[in-house]
Amino acid sequence: MAIAVDTFFLKPDAQGTLQAQIQQMIAEGILSGRFHTGEKLPSSRKLAAHLGVSRITVTLAYTELLANDYLTSRGRSGYFVSENAPVPPSYTPTPARGETIDWSRAIARRFTGGDVLHKPADWRSYRYPFIYGQADPDLFDHANWRLCAVRALGQKDFASLTADYVDQDDPLLVEFIARNTLPRRGITARPEEILITLGAQNALWLAARVLLNRRRKAAIEDPCYYALRELLLQSNGNVAALRVDQDGLPPETIPDDTDVIFTTPSHQSPTTATMPGWRRMALLDRAREIDAMIVEDDYEFEMSFLRAPSPALKSLDGDGRVIYVGSFSKSLFPGLRLGYMVGSEPFIREARALRSLVLRHPPGHIQRTAAYFLSLGHYDAQIRRMSATLMKRRHAMEAAIAGHGLTIAGGGVFGGSSLWMRAPEGIDCGRLAHGLRADSVHIEPGEAFFSGPDRPRNFYRLGYSSIHADRIPQGIERIARAISREQSVWT
Amino acid sequence: MAIAVDTFFLKPDAQGTLQAQIQQMIAEGILSGRFHTGEKLPSSRKLAAHLGVSRITVTLAYTELLANDYLTSRGRSGYFVSENAPVPPSYTPTPARGETIDWSRAIARRFTGGDVLHKPADWRSYRYPFIYGQADPDLFDHANWRLCAVRALGQKDFASLTADYVDQDDPLLVEFIARNTLPRRGITARPEEILITLGAQNALWLAARVLLNRRRKAAIEDPCYYALRELLLQSNGNVAALRVDQDGLPPETIPDDTDVIFTTPSHQSPTTATMPGWRRMALLDRAREIDAMIVEDDYEFEMSFLRAPSPALKSLDGDGRVIYVGSFSKSLFPGLRLGYMVGSEPFIREARALRSLVLRHPPGHIQRTAAYFLSLGHYDAQIRRMSATLMKRRHAMEAAIAGHGLTIAGGGVFGGSSLWMRAPEGIDCGRLAHGLRADSVHIEPGEAFFSGPDRPRNFYRLGYSSIHADRIPQGIERIARAISREQSVWT
The missing domain is CATH 1.10.10.10 (Winged helix-like DNA-binding domain superfamily/Winged helix DNA-binding domain)
Structure with missing residues (x-):
């Protein structure tokens, strides 16, 4: 036939x-x-x-x-x-669904129901996407990434592509991080003190599992990255949320019984505050006093285009008290899922064993591709190009925001890729964001970043890593107009 | 200068x-x-x-x-x-190490110390590598994998490469699995019932975390994949190890208070036994009777070159009781870290939320590359080529083993890529494996697969997925000789 x-x-x-x-x-x-x-x-x-x-x-x-x-x-x-073509077996299909499982009983632990930020899947079709943390095709060096990926697919790299590393990592990537990336943050580390992770999220999760249990207490910043709070609530439960100020986390507010402090000194997430040197010393002193560990998420330090970045908190740590978390996903692209953590050997050993149980290791190909992209200098070149563009956008943001009388609650003195905004008292930014969709504007309501029952609703985040500078004035204008509309309804 | x-x-x-x-x-x-x-x-x-x-x-x-x-x-x-070249900052280096942390206190949960199988990093240099589960450059279709990877790096796939999927997966890969892969195992599933994981290990871990807590009890096979036992002991603690026979797990031995049964019906790991149809029905009946869930690791079903594979246990499941785990890492290459799980929607929803907390999602690029490799038919073509080669090697294995009077404890009636071997009573296969290194022979001692304090030491596994057929006779001969040597010492 x-x-x-x-x-x-x-x-x-x-x-x-x-x-x-x-x-x-x-x-x-x-x-x-x-x-x-x-x-x-x-x-x-x-x-x-x-x-x-x-x-x-x-x-x-x-x-x-x-x-x-x-x-x-x-x-x-x-x-x-062909006669040799695969033949799909003809099984009787699964019996009609009349499921008898009581899922409320069968599920032993629940992970749904936490705070999540809904990013619209179609955000690329928005005219004014003030979205945070997505790759901009105009800023990402796609061509050289491809070349590195193709090289990592070559015959010579067959083992690094295909091998079961069990609990190990690509030695090329680890070496580059140890010799080039960390020294620029003032950190010295041996390969045994470095673990590659599936993005910063994975690093934070591993640190929490190793350092916390039901009897221990964690301190987090308030507001903070909501996914960090969720993973702590899920794996531990005892979490103190400490309100940050314009200099980040105030060390004197850390409770005496804290075991692990999670902090973002470079750019506080989401307020973008940078912790000054004197406070970093005070934070380390406080941690020493109460014998607490510190997990430092060195968030967005690369995006320091307004002023040179301060060295990492970890660079001041003589005790071995700080676990350092870095990420390539932020400055390359989030779908990469590649980060790393640095800590003393006994800690990294446990984190490595846990990672091995949960997922073994990040895929070899992405590790090798990143190693090439870094060692050929493409990464630094891209950071510099991105910084130049982000600086232009940042100036456009500030000008438009000032022009329309909007309020920056946190701007980040070193740079970054977002602004933390405060709307007038009484404005619900969730509703604001929803309404702005009709204007093709995407903003991120700030409520999910706060902890506790009485969360401020009048904050929002404006990312500028995926919006062209020339669209910024009109986008900000629409936000200002929407806020006035909301206010007139409310007053 | x-x-x-x-x-x-x-x-x-x-x-x-x-x-x-x-x-x-x-x-x-x-x-x-x-x-x-x-x-x-x-x-x-x-x-x-x-x-x-x-x-x-x-x-x-x-x-x-x-x-x-x-x-x-x-x-x-x-x-x-250039003046614009990146300048490394000159920070004072981290103070000399005089770490003050008491790690025995700071580490809240320990993950090291479990059973691991040591794969020599230099196994490729062995002349007779009876290693299990590594990619053979001669069998893997590297050229077409590269083409698919390059295609997935293209401009059109920019979003699938770079995007933050948050908790979602590549729709192309999910669709292919739903429409092509699962029907061949007799399984019908909607996209909401499928979750992509970082290999089968990650799927087993997610299932354990969702379905178990401290009060629940798991049943595993004995012997079994040691990393499964480790992850259960780590996340739960109540584990009953049930001795398998030549037909796999005997349902009547499952304790009444079991909540979750972990089983490998297609090829029992490591004995390679295939569970017959009558026992599959009995297993489902037993699970229904005690209201237990089943996690089915559909391990190596692709390697059924001796006889057509039986449909998955999941295909007989009308209750929604079976969580199905599949993997591409086994038949492509372990460094890929790509697997999937299928279950009822309420279960997948929780597993998805947990995956999102732990690692967000498997990197977009590997998902898209696999989707292309599968949908262009390369995967099936490779499975067929591999099967033909494995069949030849299997026959060489059986002939050499019979010729030297060694004993196969489990061979797998459908095929597979390894044999489970029994050495004479009294032989310590750990020592045997160690001694064989000098002969350039790698074998895997079986002890780590067993549970409990009194573990048999006279079992070993011989993988034949990375050794050429013409090396097999000599390799087996060396093993036989080493066993005789050990016996003469021992008697």
């Missing part, structure tokens, strides 16, 4: 080359059991005419499928589904 | 093209602070002569560094370290 030519369609939204699409169509037909062994494919001429593509495109797709033994060729009589 | 040409060396073991190596050398010199702004690079002619490479290679490296603004060119006078 011949397979009818009109069962083939090119999807209008399909990705990849035409040849790949045709190959995929046929492979899927075979794999799903629609095309059977011995059936004849349409001639390349016929299929090409039907799809409106060149004949050579179809022929190349057929040839590829021949090589994979999905098709056989019988000389001039054409192409047929 | 000019940078001396003799500070440049090509490392004999360096990876990448000569151009990339030169570029890397110079970038590292700048990033580490050895080369300073304004310093003159050696002329391309001089450096080329010194390194013994062509002049164009050096010129291309310089041009690339020019584009990244690490170097500037002053017409005919040559290349200089």
